Structure formats: C-alpha cells, structure tokens
Amino acid sequence: MTTHEWFKEHRTAFAVRSLEADEERSFREHLAGCAECRAEVERIERELAWLPMGASPVRPRPGLTRALVEGAISVRRGGPRWLMPLGLAASLLIAFGSWTWSLRTVASARDGFQRERAGLLHRLSMVEDTLGIIRSAAKVRHANITMGGRQGGLVIFADERTHRWNVVVYGVPAPEPGEVCQFWFITGTGMVKSVAVNTGLNTPAFLTLPMPPTGGTVMGAALTVEPAGSTMDRPQGEELAHLMM
C-alpha cells in the first residue's frame, strides 16, 4: 500500500477521530498538502454531521441554559480555557497569601487576605482585559528598534471594537539620564503626545491606550527619545520606531 492509499483508507477514521494520536498528526500534515483528501474528509464530515445526535438528549439542569449564555458572553465567568490557568494561579496565590498572613495574627489575616485578593483580582481583571484586546485585535503591527547596541521592538495590537491599543515595547534599554522614551500617535492632523514608556527593565513595557481625544483619525504611532519633562507637543528627539497601521 502506498502512502497515499493509506491516507485514503483512513479518511473516515480521521474524520471521526478514531486514529491513534501519532496517526492523527500524520494525517493532519498530509491534509495540508493533499486537496483530494481534504475535500473527501470535508465531505465525510458533512455526511456524518448529524451522527452525534444519535446520543440521547439530556435535559439541562434548571438555570443551566441561562448560565451557558451568560458564561459565553462574559469573559470573567465563561472565559476561554487559556484563562483558566490564570484563575487557578490567582486562586493559589490568594490561598498562599492568606495562609502565610494567618501565621502572624488571625485578626489581621482577614484584612490582608482581602487586600491581596482584591489586588490579585484587579490584576487578573487587567490581564483579562489586555488579553481581550490582543484576541480581538484587528491589526497587529511590529517595528524593530535598535538602541545602544541592543535589538528590541515595538508591537501594537489595535482593537477596533473597543478603540484601544495594546502597546508592547521590549528589549529597549533605558535612555540617557534626563531623557525618556515617548510614545506618540500619528493622526490625521499631526502627532499627538501620549505617554512616556518605562524602558530598560528586564520585562517588556506593556501599555493599554485609548485613542487620543484630539487629532482625528489615528493612522500610526511613533516612539522617540525626548528630554524628560518636555512640554513640546511635537517630537524633537531621535525617532526609535515609526509604525503606520
């Protein structure tokens, strides 16, 4: 049997997922380059599409259907699986924080726990918000930045639904003393000053920015080095990155 004959023989098995894990992987790789098998697998899937309804229906528990709707719509209650580890980590941190705090005093433990829990929930909420923007970003742009002999970059995730950007600046060293890295929006009427970016850290700078209230349509962004405390409304210093959306 040739390789392709083997795949032909196992199209249905692949479609219903009864292949072994390694066979399934091989088949998926084969499909990427075989239009005939791809079309046939799609046909089998269409023809067997209603087969799961051979299982007996199960009446949902009272309140479940409403919970399913709310869970799907709400990020916090029905987030995708990749948010679950975050929730788990937060829960573990909360539990751990509570435990260590209670060793000192029971009375202060409750306050400490609540503060820590509130802080973690706030951070979790911010992470969820950030991930939400990244997930639904309509445009993603990247620019390389070379500064002080180091290679870094600027990444923008533009979410047109919420009109916000997630901006990531990574690998960029701190500017000289008395200088800051300044983020600018490029708008239809010129540059609009945004925020100073705290670079030079071991971790990337991560910003969530709303669109500027002035300047009209935002067309891009720039990152420059400016004198600290400058009140100039136009870039004066060296341009590190320039991105058009």
Added chain:
Amino acid sequence: MKESGAESRAGAGASGGPVVRGLTLEREASLQERLLARDERALGELVDLVTPWLLGVAQAMLSDRDEAEEVVQEAFTIVWRRADLFDRESGRLVPWLLRITRNRAIDRLRARRRRTLKRTRFETHAAAEAGWSPATEPNEAALPGWQVHETVHGALRELPEDQLVVVRLAYFEGLTHSEIAGRLGIPLGTVKTRLRLAFDKLRGRLASIRDWVT
C-alpha cells in the same frame, strides 16, 4: 422546504422568550448572521435549541455531568466569540456545534487516559448503552431535533451488531482503533474493516438530513 414557524412549548428559555422549535436552513442562517452581529438573544435561542443534544453527546462520552456541562460551555463560548470561523458554505451551524462538543469531549477523554485515570465505565459495556439508546418518554420526544435523533438512531439500528459495537466505542466513547481492538479482543484490521463498512452505511443514510424540523 418546510418552515418551522413559531411553534413554542411552555416556559421561557435562556433567550428570555418562548422556546421556538425546529431549525430550518433559513433560520439557521439567520441565527448565524445575528451571532456575528453579537445578538445575545440569538445565542439564547441557540442554547435553548441545542443544549439537550450537546449535553447528550458530551455526557455519553464523559460519563460525568459536570464535565459535560463544562464542555458544552466551551462550545458555546467558541460559537459566541468565533462565529466568524464558521463556514456556511461547507457546513451547518448545529453540526458545527455538535462537532466542537464531541471534539472537546474526546480531547478530555484522551487527556484523562494519558493521566491513566481510566474510569470503570471503560470496563463495562452496559453503561455505554445509555449513551445512544432512544429515550421513549413523551417529554423527550417533544424536544426540537427529536426527528433527527430518530433518523440517526434508526440508521444505527440497521447496522449489524458487530459493526454497531465498534461504532459505539469509536464514535460515542471516543476510543481509537487499537483501544477498540484491545477492548473487544479482536484484530486491529477487523476493527478497521467493521468501522469502514459501518460508516459507509451511515454516510449514505445520514447525508440526506437537512432541516432540523420537528
């Protein structure tokens, strides 16, 4: 094409209104459009319509109600967030949901097996029977989609017993070829042959299902 109309059964569903029975191609297309437009009532209608069937397939495979509900939640979350992924040209909305649910259940089953936490259900055939056997209570027969269930069930019952067993293990319990061979104590080639014959018959019988009208 038959129009489902606005026939309703008693009580309000997740959509907040009466539960509308039946699903024609037109209504399915309309639901898809409304989901893309982020219409929460459309999601509510879909949940009312298909949850018993998604729970049915997930619970038959996982034998765990809580886990089945989690899988169904994941499926609706995907539909709500990524309705744009659905290709109307190559498929249908409800079968897409059924496939997502079944695939998620299989992923969980296989992860469970990888952790070698095999459940006793894998040692008994009797429990699995409940997964696809027809319910005869009148209230079940009143469910939207029951006609499709009966058609599918009829097609399954027409299979010879040896083919039906391997289909049940492969499709409704998520076992692989080698796991079925091990379970039944028959050669791998025999499993493959029986499955191929069975699915060829089922494809012929089920391909004609179009509208989900009760």
